[in-house]
Amino acid sequence: MSRPRPAVIVHYHEIGLKRGNRPLFLRHLAKNLGRATSDLGAVRVRQLSGRILLDLDDHPAPGRVRDRVQRVCGVASTALAYRVPSTLEAMKAVVGRLVEGRAFASFRISARRAFKTYPLTSVELNRALGAFVLEKVAARVDLREPELEIHVEVMPSETFVYVDRLPGPGGLPVGASGTVAALLSGGIDSPVAAWRMMKRGCRVVFVHFHSVPYLPATSQAKARALVERLTAWQYESRLLLVPFGEIQREVVLTVPPPARVVVYRRLMVRIAEALARERGALALATGESLGQVASQTLESIARIDEVATLPILRPLIGMDKLEITTEAQRLETFEVSIEPDADCCTLFVPAHPATRMSEAEVRAAEARLDVARLVTQGTAAVVTETFEFPARTHAAVAE
Ligand code: ATP
Ligand code: MG
Numbered sequence: 086m087s088r089p090r091p092a093v094i095v096h097y098h099e100i101g102l103k104r105g106n107r108p109l110f111l112r113h114l115a116k117n118l119g120r121a122t123s124d125l126g127a128v129r130v131r132q133l134s135g136r137i138l139l140d141l142d143d144h145p146a147p148g149r150v151r152d153r154v155q156r157v158c159g160v161a162s163t164a165l166a167y168r169v170p171s172t173l174e175a176m177k178a179v180v181g182r183l184v185e186g187r188a189f190a191s192f193r194i195s196a197r198r199a200f201k202t203y204p205l206t207s208v209e210l211n212r213a214l215g216a217f218v219l220e221k222v223a224a225r226v227d228l229r230e231p232e233l234e235i236h237v238e239v240m241p242s243e244t245f246v247y248v249d250r251l252p253g254p255g256g257l258p259v260g261a262s263g264t265v266a267a268l269l270s271g272g273i274d275s276p277v278a279a280w281r282m283m284k285r286g287c288r289v290v291f292v293h294f295h296s297v298p299y300l301p302a303t304s305q306a307k308a309r310a311l312v313e314r315l316t317a318w319q320y321e322s323r324l325l326l327v328p329f330g331e332i333q334r335e336v337v338l339t340v341p342p343p344a345r346v347v348v349y350r351r352l353m354v355r356i357a358e359a360l361a362r363e364r365g366a367l368a369l370a371t372g373e374s375l376g377q378v379a380s381q382t383l384e385s386i387a388r389i390d391e392v393a394t395l396p397i398l399r400p401l402i403g404m405d406k407l408e409i410t411t412e413a414q415r416l417e418t419f420e421v422s423i424e425p426d427a428d429c430c431t432l433f434v435p436a437h438p439a440t441r442m443s444e445a446e447v448r449a450a451e452a453r454l455d456v457a458r459l460v461t462q463g464t465a466a467v468v469t470e471t472f473e474f475p476a477r478t479h480a481a482v483a484e
Contacts, residue, residue, distance in 0.1 A: 089167035089179050091147040093139040093154050094238070094245050098161035099257060101135065111137070113258035113286075114159045120320045121153045124475035133240060134199050151251070158284050158318060159261075160253030164236070166245040171203065176210075177217045179246045180235060184218055191227035192218060196237040203239050210237060257286030259319045264288045265398065266361035267370040268353060269324075271307035271426050274372030274401055276315060276418040277409050281400035282370045283318050290323050290364050291315075292357045294463075296330035296432045303426035310421045312472050322472040325360055329353070332459050333433045342435030344450035346380045347442060351392045355456065356463035358395050363464075368396040374409065375402050379438040388447045 095118065100110040115130045115137060122128045122139070128150060129140035139154065141147045147165055154163045167183075169175040184192075196210035205213070214237065215226055224233075238245045267279035269291045279289045293308040305326055316322040332352060340348050357369055373381045380389075390397055401409055413419035442450075 089169060089182065091141045091144065092166050092168050092245065093141060093147065093151050094164050094166045094247065095137040095139065095154060095157075095160055095253075096135075096162045097137070097159055098255060100159055110159070110258060110261050110286075113261045114157070117157050117159070117258050117260070117320065118154060121157050121474075122150050125149050125153065136238075138245075155251055155253050156318060157258070158254050158256045158286065159258035161255050162250050162252050164247040164250040166236075166238075166247035168243050168245055171239055171242075171244045173205070173210075173213055176214060176237060176244055176246060180214055180218060180237075181221060183235065183246065183248050184222055184233070187233065189222075189224055189231075189233040191225050191231045192233040192235060193226060193228050193231040194218070194235050194237060196239065198239045200239075200241050210239070254284055254318075256284035259283050259286060260288050262286030264290060264364065264366040265368045265370045266290045266292050266325075266357055266364070266366040268357055268372075269293045269308055269311060270372070271304045271311070271422060271424075272372065273406075273413050273419060273422040274374060274377075274409055276311045276372075276422060277412045277416065278370055278372035278400050279315055280318060280412075280416055280418075282398065283315070285400075287370075288319055289315070289370070290325065290361065290366055292325045292327060292360060294327045294329035294353055294356075296333065297328060299330035299334070300432055301426075303424075307421055307424060307426055309470065311418050312470075314416070314418055314421065316472040316474040320474050323364070324470045324472065326468045326470065327356060327360070327463050328466045329463065330432060332463060335459065336454065337433045339453040340450045343437060343439035344442060344447060345433065345435055346438040347385055347388050347447055348451055348454075350380055350385075350389050351447070351451070352456070352459060352463070354389055354393050354397065355460045358393060359460060359464045360467060361395060366395070368398050369393070370398040370400065372401055372409075373399045374404055374406070377406065379440045382440045384441045384443075388442055388444065391444060391447075 103110055111132055119130045125146055126144045131138045151163060151165045154160060167179045169179050194211045194214045196207040198207055236247050262285055265282050265287045267289045269275045282289055291312050295304045312322050312324045336345055336348055
């Protein structure tokens with residue numbers, strides 16, 4: 086038999102449910118698949134009916150391509166497949182190779198035809214290939230919980246055969262839903278929130294507030310390390326670093342201690358929003374989860390939203406800390422987030438922040454601040470850094 090031709094096969098789910106917009110979503114997905122694997126060797130991305138194929142003829146590392154594909158938003162599942170002509174003989178040859186040297190007590194063949202004019206039905210294919218496997222190995226057929234599932238997808242021009250189908254992140258391809266600005270602290274929650282937005286198809290611009298020179302630059306280093314890791318999911322990122330220490334110092338001069346945290350948050354939102362608009366973002370995103378701390382009660386959230394003119398998305402609002410932590414570990418942001426640091430939230434923060442302030446109380450607390458000037462001061466001092474994946478480089482430019 087000729088050498089089997091490797092390919093990575095990609096299945097999507099949610100995109101398949103779209104009607105009119107499906108071609109647009111698929112274009113984003115195909116482009117992102119190409120981008121995610123661009124440094125690994127020549128990959129040809131092709132759209133087939135109901136799936137995408139990454140053609141890996143002569144590719145040096147098909148397994149690495151599959152691993153990258155597993156981290157592309159919009160991918161429901163992926164597998165390293167072999168392409169053969171759609172004859173029973175060719176299918177048997179590759180199935181034989183796949184089961185060779187593998188230990189399994191039970192298996193099933195799952196054949197699917199993408200076009201119904203193929204002379205054999207799926208059931209007939211399952212029987213013929215199943216009988217072939219039974220002749221070769223001492224295993225039984227188990228349709229419910231097989232140890233090995235052998236997938237056979239018959240397309241009009243060729244057939245794909247594969248065994249290990251791995252789950253992808255699901256969701257929608259980055260870029261398909263527009264841009265959001267995510268407020269990124271050095272903590273555990275906000276990187277997870279940013280990723281959740283990517284998974285819904287958003288390109289994320291990161292905004293980090295720091296308190297240099299009042300505090301060391303650790304929080305910026307953490308923000309960079311987090312953005313670097315998250316860029317693996319969206320290929321290009323911008324991190325906007327906003328000096329906030331001076332602004333906080335002014336707040337401390339006139340705002341009573343219990344109101345300070347909410348006032349800081351309202352200023353962050355106003356500044357982030359101005360930066361977001363300039364960059365075409367249509368919403369902000371934060372890592373808030375209801376009731377987690379004083380600034381995340383329903384009252385505090387209402388006070389924060391009152392100054393916003395863009396929607397503030399809070400993808401973690403209904404998650405508890407354990408769930409968020411598990412996701413942070415999976416995303417490999419956790420280990421960065423737990424590095425010790427003093428971020429701006431620890432600077433000039435009162436011992437007992439208010440959890441239930443009325444709108445009138447917050448307005449009164451802000452009355453002696455020149456809010457417009459503080460916002461301009463923040464936006465004018467922003468420094469932008471850019472990140473790329475696979476080429477992990479970044480460069481700073483003052484804006
Ligand atoms: P996190 O784990 O994301 O830091 P947290 O539980 O510590 O969240 P807060 O400190 O109340 O909660 O922050 C709530 C949200 O406000 C964060 O998830 C983040 O989106 C935003 N935020 C807080 N501090 C900063 C900062 N220094 N720069 C940018 N955004 C911030
Ligand atoms: Mg925090």
